[in-house]
Amino acid sequence: AQKITQTQPGMFVQEKEAVTLDCTYDTSDQSYGLFWYKQPSSGEMIFLIYQGSYDEQNATEGRYSLNFQKARKSANLVISASQLGDSAMYFCAMREATQGGSEKLVFGKGTKLTVNP
């Protein structure tokens, strides 16, 4: 079973509008965290935002905010005032503890966002 589900393979938004990228997750851990990464066409992975399971407030970083609904196991990314440079693949990921005392990331399949002028 998928642990991270991104149901939107592609999304389109007009420049300057807001857009929400969906992410649902599956875990039985009490302590976990959700990330969003951006991958532009150049290929690098860029960290955007992080939400811990015990964080009481939704995370925000500039134009990015994370709509965290713990009971629904969703961690949607909201991008406000979209810019042409926001066109990219966006990945949701969840951190999991490993047996060795470290942790790893489990990624969703991504959503391709296109911002139209």
Added chain:
Amino acid sequence: NAGVTQTPKFQVLKTGQSMTLQCAQDMNHNSMYWYRQDPGMGLRLIYYSASEGTTDKGEVPNGYNVSRLNKREFSLRLESAAPSQTSVYFCASRIDRGISYEQYFGPGTRLTVT
């Protein structure tokens, strides 16, 4: 401060050839990771290393070996490359102290096996 570096950036192999992908980080991070990215699949964990001298399998380890040479370097080896290993490979690292859970990624290696 270069962050996470990977070499080479691009590589073409014939089926059955071997090669080693190199990764190094200068951030004094404990944990290092190798992922592969295939179209429509997101990133999948191949191997990881929680500290110097330890390595563990991830989700898709078959056909790969790794070496954590020291705290800085974590290499990925393909002993006998197969077309199914055509992919983009990312190395990442993170520190295990404090509240910074972010993984820092290298620029990736695009590997084609013919």
